[in-house]
Amino acid sequence: MPLLEAAGITKIFGKLTALDGAALTVGENEFHGLIGPNGSGKSTLMKCIAGAEVPTRGKVSFVNSDITAFTPTERARAGMSLKFQITSVLPTLTLYDNILLALQAQSSLFDLVFSRTRGVLHDQVMTMLTQFRLADRAFDPAAALSHGQQQWLEIAMALAGKPRLLLLDEPTGGMSLEERRVTGELLQPIKQHCSLVIVEHDLDFIRDICDRLTVLDQGKVLASGTVSEIQANKSVQEIYLRRA
Amino acid sequence: MPKSISVVKQALDANDGGEADIAMAERGPANRAEGKSKGQATGHARAGRKILPIVEGLVLLAALVAPLVLQDYLTVFATRVIILALFALSFDLVWGYAGIMSFGQALFFGSAGYGVALLARDVNVTNIFLVLPAGTLIGLAFALLLGGFLLLGRHPSSVIFVSLGTLTGSYAADRLARGWYYLGGQNGIPSIAPMSLGSYEFSEGPAYYYLVLGILVVVYLLCRFLVRSQFGLALAGLRENEQRIAFFGYKTQHLKAIIFTIGGAIAGLSGSLYAFHEGFVWPNMVGVVVSTQVVLYVLFGGSGTLIGAVIGAVIVEGVSFWLSDNYRDIWPIILGVLLLLVILFRPLGLISFVLGERERVGSFGAKIKEKPNAAP
Numbered sequence: 001m002p003l004l005e006a007a008g009i010t011k012i013f014g015k016l017t018a019l020d021g022a023a024l025t026v027g028e029n030e031f032h033g034l035i036g037p038n039g040s041g042k043s044t045l046m047k048c049i050a051g052a053e054v055p056t057r058g059k060v061s062f063v064n065s066d067i068t069a070f071t072p073t074e075r076a077r078a079g080m081s082l083k084f085q086i087t088s089v090l091p092t093l094t095l096y097d098n099i100l101l102a103l104q105a106q107s108s109l110f111d112l113v114f115s116r117t118r119g120v121l122h123d124q125v126m127t128m129l130t131q132f133r134l135a136d137r138a139f140d141p142a143a144a145l146s147h148g149q150q151q152w153l154e155i156a157m158a159l160a161g162k163p164r165l166l167l168l169d170e171p172t173g174g175m176s177l178e179e180r181r182v183t184g185e186l187l188q189p190i191k192q193h194c195s196l197v198i199v200e201h202d203l204d205f206i207r208d209i210c211d212r213l214t215v216l217d218q219g220k221v222l223a224s225g226t227v228s229e230i231q232a233n234k235s236v237q238e239i240y241l242r243r244a
Numbered sequence: 245m246p247k248s249i250s251v252v253k254q255a256l257d258a259n260d261g262g263e264a265d266i267a268m269a270e271r272g273p274a275n276r277a278e279g280k281s282k283g284q285a286t287g288h289a290r291a292g293r294k295i296l297p298i299v300e301g302l303v304l305l306a307a308l309v310a311p312l313v314l315q316d317y318l319t320v321f322a323t324r325v326i327i328l329a330l331f332a333l334s335f336d337l338v339w340g341y342a343g344i345m346s347f348g349q350a351l352f353f354g355s356a357g358y359g360v361a362l363l364a365r366d367v368n369v370t371n372i373f374l375v376l377p378a379g380t381l382i383g384l385a386f387a388l389l390l391g392g393f394l395l396l397g398r399h400p401s402s403v404i405f406v407s408l409g410t411l412t413g414s415y416a417a418d419r420l421a422r423g424w425y426y427l428g429g430q431n432g433i434p435s436i437a438p439m440s441l442g443s444y445e446f447s448e449g450p451a452y453y454y455l456v457l458g459i460l461v462v463v464y465l466l467c468r469f470l471v472r473s474q475f476g477l478a479l480a481g482l483r484e485n486e487q488r489i490a491f492f493g494y495k496t497q498h499l500k501a502i503i504f505t506i507g508g509a510i511a512g513l514s515g516s517l518y519a520f521h522e523g524f525v526w527p528n529m530v531g532v533v534v535s536t537q538v539v540l541y542v543l544f545g546g547s548g549t550l551i552g553a554v555i556g557a558v559i560v561e562g563v564s565f566w567l568s569d570n571y572r573d574i575w576p577i578i579l580g581v582l583l584l585l586v587i588l589f590r591p592l593g594l595i596s597f598v599l600g601e602r603e604r605v606g607s608f609g610a611k612i613k614e615k616p617n618a619a620p
Contacts (some may be wrong), residue, residue: 050491071398076493084491090484092601093477096609101481104474105492109502112475118609125609139609141602161493 001064002027003195004049004165009058011044011219018044019055020219024197026165026212031187031196033206033227036216037239042199043085045216046169049197050082051075063164077106081163085170085199087150091143095134095153098142099125102160124160132156132186148179152186159190166190168198172205184209207231215239295599300551303558307457311450323453325561327518330460332541332553333467334510339539340547341471342503343483344395345403348410349511349538351390351417352383354530356512357519358421361433364520370440376459376516383512384505391504396497400486411532418531432526439520448521456517460554463510467550470506477608479503483548544586546593549604555594 004026011019019041026032034042047053049060051072060068067075072082089098103121104112111117129135132152137145142153151171158166171187172180180202187196187209200206206213207227214224215236223233230236307326311319335349356379363369363378394409395401401409421427428434438445446452470476481489482499490496519525528534537560545556563582567575590596592604 052487052491072487072491073493073495076491082491084488088485088488090481090488092484092605093480094607094609097477097480097607100474100609101477101489102492104477105489105494107474109475112478113470113473115473115475118474122609139607141605157492 003030003063004197005061006045006049007059007061009045009048009055009060011041011048011053012056018219019048019058021058022216022219022221023224024049024214024221025224026195026197028164029191029193029195030212031191031198031210033210033213034197034199034216035203035206035213036222039218040216041219042216043169044219046082046167046197046199050080050167052082076161076163079164080167081158081161081165082167083151083154083158083169083171085173087147087154089142089145089150089153089157092141094139095129095142095145096125096138098153098157099128099160102157103128105161128156128160131189133182148175148183151175151179152183155183155186159194163194165195165197168196168200170199170201172200172202180205295603296549296551299555299595299598303551303554304461311453316449319450319453320448321561321565323448323456323521324518325558326453326456326460327514327521328538328541328561329554329557330456330463330514330517331511332538332545332557333460333463333550334507334514335538336542336547336550336553337467337471337510338504338507340542340549340553341476341479341483342500343486344500344504345407346410346504346507346535347407347532347539348390348412348414348535349507350530350532350534351410351414352386352508352511353515353518353534353538354421354525354527355386355417356380356382356515357525357529358427358433359512360516361436361519361525362427364437365433368437370437370520372439372441372446375439375520376513379516379519380509380513383515384509387505387508387511388501391501391508395500395504400490400496411535414530414535415532418527421527421530428526430527432524432529434524436519436523436525438523446520452521456521459513459517463513464550464554467510471550472606472608474608476606480605480608540583542593544583544593546590546595546599546604549593549595549599552593552595559594 002025004024006022006024009019009022010017022041022045024034024045034045036042044053048055051070055068058068059066062075062078062080067078070078090101093101100121103124104117107117126135126138129138132155134149134153134156142150145153155168155171172183175183184205190196198206198210210227212224212226213230215222215230217239222239223230223236310322314322331349331353335346338344338346338349359382360375360379363375369375390410390413394406421432422430438447440446446455471479478489478494478499481494482496486496515529541556541560542553543556544560545554546552564575564579567578571578586594
C-alpha cells in the first residue's frame with residue numbers, strides 16, 4: 001500500500017482547469033519529483049495534497065485513510081508537512097524560536113501554557129539547527145538570514161514534527177549553485193524516515209535526489225516512472241527535457 | 245528616535261548577548277561577530293529583557309505613589325484610568341499578541357458592568373468576592389459565545405469578518421441597552437450601591453485606587469506569564485502567519501478562541517470595577533465608542549508589549565483630561581491630531597521610542613544555564 005495516493009485530482013478555478021484528473025502515488029521512503037512546464041499544475045497538485053486547496057474532484061489517501069476533506073491542521077497531525085514555495089519563516093522570531101514553534105505544534109494546551117516542553121525540546125531544536133548548518137545563527141532573527149538559509153530553515157521547520165511525508169515546493173528557488181548542492185546533501189539523510197514529494201525546476205537537482213518522477217503537462221499526468229524511464233520517454237523529451 | 249534615547253538603548257542592548265546581535269547589526273560586521281561569539285559563549289537561548297522591566301518598574305512606582313501626591317479628585321480620576329488600563333490589557337492580548345482585530349471589546353466590558361449593576365440593584369449582591377468573579381464570568385461567557393461564532397469555524401475566518409462581527413456585536417448591544425427598559429434605556433442604571441466586603445464599602449478614593457492597582461498588577465503578571473510561555477510563542481506564530489502554523493498542526497481557531505475568551509474575561513473584570521467605581525452604567529459602556537477608545541489606547545501606547553497598553557490608556561486619558569480643562573472647545577481636535585501623528589510616525593506606539601523590535605517580540609527558547617568555563 002503506498003503512503004500517498006492521489007487519484008483523479010481535478011481543480012477548476014473559474015474557467016481555468018488547472019488540474020484535469022491528475023494522479024500521484026508515493027511509496028514509503030521514496031523521493032518523488034514532480035516536474036512539468038510552467039503552468040502544468042505542479043504547485044496546484046501540491047496544494048491539493050497539502051490541503052491548501054480543495055480539489056474540485058478526486059481523492060487523496062494518506063496512510064490508508066481518505067484525507068481529501070482534511071484541513072491542513074488535520075493533515076499535519078496525520079504526518080504530512082509542507083514547505084511553501086514562497087519562503088514563510090517567521091521573520092521577527094529567532095531561528096531557535098522558529099524551530100521550537102514547529103516542534104511544539106502538537107503539544108497540549110497545558111504543556112504550552114506552563115512551558116513544560118521547553119526544556120525537553122531544546123536538544124531537538126539544536127539538532128535540527130546543526131543538521132541544517134544554522135546552529136551558529138540560532139539566536140538571530142530569521143529575517144537576518146540569506147534567502148538560501150531561510151529556505152533551509154524552512155525545510156528544517158517542515159521536518160521538525162517528524163513527518164512521514166514532506167512536500168517541498170521549489171526548495172532551491174533563488175539559490176546559488178553551491179547552495180543547491182548543499183540542499184541536496186541536507187535532504188539525503190531524511191530518506192530513512194520520510195518520503196518526499198518535490199516540485200523543482202532544476203532538473204539536475206531532481207535527477208540527483210529523486211527515485212521516481214511524475215511529469216505533468218496541462219494539468220494531466222504525461223508520464224510517471226523511475227528517473228531513467230522518464231529520461232528515455234519520448235513525449236517527455238519533447239515537451240520538457242529538451243528545453244532544459 | 246531622539247539621539248540620546250537611542251544611545252542609551254544601544255548601550256543597554258549591548259549588555260546582553262541576544263540583544264547585542266541586533267544592536268551590533270546596525271554598527272557593522274566586525275562588531276557583530278564579536279557580539280555573536282559572546283552570545284554563543286554564554287549560551288543565551290533567550291534574548292534578555294533590559295528595557296521592558298525598567299519601564300514596567302517605573303510605571304508601577306509612579307502608580308504606587310500617585311495617590312500620595314495627587315489631590316483627591318485626581319485620585320478618583322487615576323482610579324478610572326487604572327481600570328481602563330486593565331481594559332486595554334484585554335485588547336492588547338487579543339490584538340497585540342494574537343492578531344485578532346476585535347472592534348467590540350466594549351461588549352464584554354459593558355455587559356459585565358450591566359451584569360454587576362443588576363446584581364446590586366435587583367438582588368443586593370455587592371460583595372467583592374461575588375461581583376468581581378461574576379463580572380469576569382459574564383465577560384468570559386459573552387466572549388466565548390461571540391468568539392465561538394466568529395472564530396471556531398472549520399476554516400479560519402478572515403480579519404474583516406472578525407472585525408465586522410465584533411463591531412456589530414458591540415453596536416447591537418448598545419442599541420439593545422438603549423431600548424430595553426429593564427436595563428434603564430438611554431439613562432442606564434444609576435446609583436449602584438458600592439462594592440462591599442462585609443460591612444466595609446469600597447467608595448471612590450485611595451482604597452479603591454489601590455484595590456484596582458493590585459488587581460491590575462496581578463492580571464498583568466498573569467498575562468506576562470502567558471505571553472512569554474510556549475503558548476506565547478504559538479500566539480506569535482498566529483499573529484505573524486496563521487496559515488503557516490496551521491500547516492505545522494496548530495489548531496489555530498482554538499488558539500484564537502482561547503485568547504479571545506481570556507481577553508473577554510479581563511474586559512469583564514475591568515467593566516465590573518468600572519461600574520462600581522462610577523456608580524452607574526449606561527449604554528455607551530457596551531458601544532462602539534468605548535470599543536474604539538480601547539483600540540486607540542493600545543495603538544497609541546504600543547501593541548504587543550502589555551505595558552504599552554497601560555501607558556497608552558494613562559496618556560490618552562491624562563492628555564484628554566488636561567486638554568479638556570485647558571482648551572475647552574477644541575480639545576478633541578488636538579487629541580485627534582496627536583493620536584494621528586503617533587499612529588502615522590510611530591506605528592508601534594510610544595513604547596517603540598525606548599523598546600527595540602527584538603525585545604518587543606522577545607525570545608521563547610529554553611534558558612540555558614551558563615557553563616562556568618564558557619563565560620567570556
